[in-house]
Amino acid sequence: MEDGLINLGLVELRDKIASGEVKSIEAVEAVFGAIDKYEPTVGAYISTFKEQAIGKAKEVDQKIASGQKIGALGGVPVAIKDNMCTTFGATTCASKILEKFHAPYNSTAVQKLLDADAVIIGKTNLDEFAMGSSTENSGLKQTVNPWDVQRVPGGSSGGSAAAIAARLCYGALGSDTGGSIRQPCSFCGVVGLKPTYGRVSRYGLVAYGSSLDQIGPITKNVADAALLMNVISGHDAADSTSVSEDKAPVVDYLGEIDEGVEGLKIAVAPQLNAGADESVRKSVEEAIETYKKNGAKVIEVEMPHLDYAIAVYYVIATAEASSNLARYDGVHYGHRTVEPKDYVEVYSKSREEAFGQEVKRRIMLGTYALSSGYYDAYYLKALKVRNLIRQDFAKVFEKCDCIMMPVSPTTAFKIGEKTADPLQMYLADIYTIAVNLAGIPGVSIPCGFDNDKLPIGLQILAPAFEEQKLVRIARMYESQTDHHKQVPPLTTNL
Amino acid sequence: MGGRISRKDVEKVAKLGRLQLSDAEIEEFTGQLGSILEYVEKMNELDTEGVEPLAHCLPISNILREDEAKESLGTEKTLANAPQREGEYFKVPKILDDSSGV
Amino acid sequence: MSEFKHKLVVGLEIHVHLCTKSKIFCGCELEYGATANTRVCPVCLGMPGSLPVMNKRAYEFAVMVGLALNCEIARFTKWDRKNYYYPDLPKNYQISQYDMPLAEHGYIEIPLEGGKSKKIRITRAHLEEDAGKNVHSTGNYSQVDLNRAGTPLLEIVTEPDLNSPAEVKALAVELQRIVRYLGVSEADMQKGHMRFEPNVNLVIDIGGKEVKTPIVEIKNLNSFRAVERSVEYEIHRQLDEFGETGKTMGMGNKSTRGWDDVNHVTVLQREKEEAHDYRYFPDPDLSPVELSDEWLGDIKSRLCELPLQMQMRFVNEYGLSEYDAGVLTGDRTTAEFFDNAVKAGGDSKRLCNLITQAGLKMANEKGCSLAELGFSAEDTAELAKMVEAGDVNTTAANTILEKMTELGEGPRSIAEKFNLIQKNDAGELEGIVDEILAANPDVVEQIRSGDKKSGKARSFLMGQVMQKTKGQANPKIVSEILAKKLG
Incomplete structure (x- = not known):
């Protein structure tokens, strides 16, 4: 554990900047100091914006000095996953096909950060188009796990999770389609929250699986995640799937975060948990014990259809992806093959050259699932089973406040260890995927370490739009432990 | 319903998805997609008779906007990322057939 | 080789641009003839991260047409993606409607010679986005303009109920009249607001046995004349071809031919209907539309009397000839002006003469509508009454109408001012x-x-x-x- 400016939480830093105790520029310099030292090893960022960040920090400091009002993230350095459009820098999705793409607009979530006076430090690495669970599928660079540089940071928001763990910024945005926020947060020992589908605008988030994608915060602690949620949540007229305030009002997630939940009822599915590594299972069970000691009741439940979540996901997500990624064709933007013999080759060669293997594999799978003669057997069937999965959750939430389970069956694995067998990689998403299919919110919080001192995450799930309850439940545990305060050896050893 | 996918299927799908795959890739994908599809067919263990397909996980409908014109990007921003342009147009190799589906 | 006994069978696929202010899924303004790529935004350019939001008016316009075509209107519709690659389609999928079109099972009644009419069944009508435009310039390149991409487009499909080139043309003209009456489209064929693609074949009788020629879809029709002529041409071409090859309709032998407006022939564009695999699936970015009774009622209230009904009423109730009734119902403002004038007490035939001989001539010269000439239906009725009473003669009446436009005064004061009152003593x-x-x-x-x-x-x-x-x-x-x- 280490103190000092760089280890402050986002909320703490925000308050210190607002009170004048710390200057935004100091925080920004501290971050770029850490980036100079650790980023060459970690590889969390695809791009950084030092000059712009310093400019913004000075502007915020000026505002504070002159007594002007500042936004909810006044002067705090944050990072964003590089699949959110920004008018500054490129928006690459870690793909060669968009390596030089400059968006003419800011995604809504990024605009909200800017409007809240956040200082954007850079854009983080990911699995190409957010397809993957290790960030090894990035077409542009490798990110490593700050806890063990031989290991993956998880994915697809591996850059954002590693950046928080290595203290390369104070808060970050990730996106979660099948676990892409929660799983890397579990691997990197940080907090990651996937909001309810429709809570945060997807406008400007480069689509992977449109009915599953959701932007969420990645932070050092639960309060920080709540603060970011306050900023990025809310209805957006530009996103038809964003939920209106009258149907689900945005509440202050941070305000009463320490209130806890009285008479908390936790659902657990022992059968499901049995598939996890022993160290993971043990840590999760211990975490649940902590809740019990605080008066929570644990109810064992069955969710019979969750076993099918991976199958359903890899049909729906890839089907949507095959269509979403059709636009990368070398005609209007993005990579174009050098000497196409005709316009059809502009498509087929540009795409062949610039997409990575995992992206191609998923496009192939999704195209097949939608193609004539297979639609009913794969896509339509998957939509039906998706409904059954959602019903499983609904039944549990009739009698419980939340569900607890591991985030991933394992801790971070070695780089290259699982790349040969894509199916095995997919199967590791067992705990995270169903949440996206049901559209409900989930959070991953640090709950211990395995024998290799690799972080383990506890996953807590709540009913749709119950993020406030979710962060309170998460905070109950966090306030009694110090797993989230652990700093990876990298940042002290190097 | 066999989960196996033939090399020919893979070639057909690659064409649909506009991917000019190499021979090695076709070979690799034939195997991998076969085993993934075999796994996916696990769904068939479930009886989904009478179950509504769930395309949207939130019950929302009638999200419509008023018919109001807004500012467009303008030609320069529109063409800023174009791999090739000619004047105010995107430029592509000559389109010979007219297979527009509209 | 045209000695075979035959019957023409034509079904139409029709695309109509809806004249909303903005595009169907984004706020870009619709403007015909704007400089290339000036009406484009991240949404209609299909930029990464952009999302569509449905234009309410486009939906309502589509429902209005569905109602006017006597269709069943779906209370629940959704949007689907039709996946195919083409440079004028930036997302490489078109947002359309697949299995749940917003209107189905209707008909359009078309006027035929001698005051007769015929009902042509409408299979379905659905809303979709138009693509951009590929401009085929000289050299080895094509150019893409996305201004048109995202224009709301209503696709209407008819049953193959049309049996003569004249019927095909009559349908086209009638549909134009309907959508213009409804105010939902400018429906200018030259500008591509309305596109007709006839699917044409023949049923040939050979010794009591019927055989069918392969279906041909005709494209590139830019005028009503072209629609009629191209079908006429296809009859002869298909008869000749059948005489030579004896080829009959079969799976996959539907071809596409383009109309050459200079040489008046159809030219083969695509030999075989490709086995398209559009991989339709519900668009996850858009929510379905549920049409309540109240909303449907509201949309219904915006409908007007349709042109053919009006035309028939003018014949049956006002005693006009088919021809005159057709001229007066050519556009809605003229028809309504006339109707109001009759309702204000004017004699229908005298009004018809006044309007067709003087009124429409002036409107045409000034490039405006009858109603914009500056005199009211009531004044016109008054003028007709004056003619009827012998206060003015017909020549003077036409002069008075002209003066009414110039001076903005009533007919009687003008007649008096210019000494046009008849001596009846x-x-x-x-x-x-x-x-x-x-x-x-x-x-x-x-x-x-x-x-x-x-x-x-x-x-x-x-x-x-x-x-x-x-x-x-x-x-x-x-x-x-x-x-x-x-x-």
């Missing part, structure tokens, strides 16, 4: 007649003697009376007096 006129008769004894003699030229002589006397009265004498009364005096 029989006593006064008799005096004038007597004067003329006295001054022309030889002409009178000629008439009385029953000369062959007496008709001409009578006209001469009438002309003299008119001259004397500066054209204000009521010719009917004058000729009565002349008849009385001359026998």
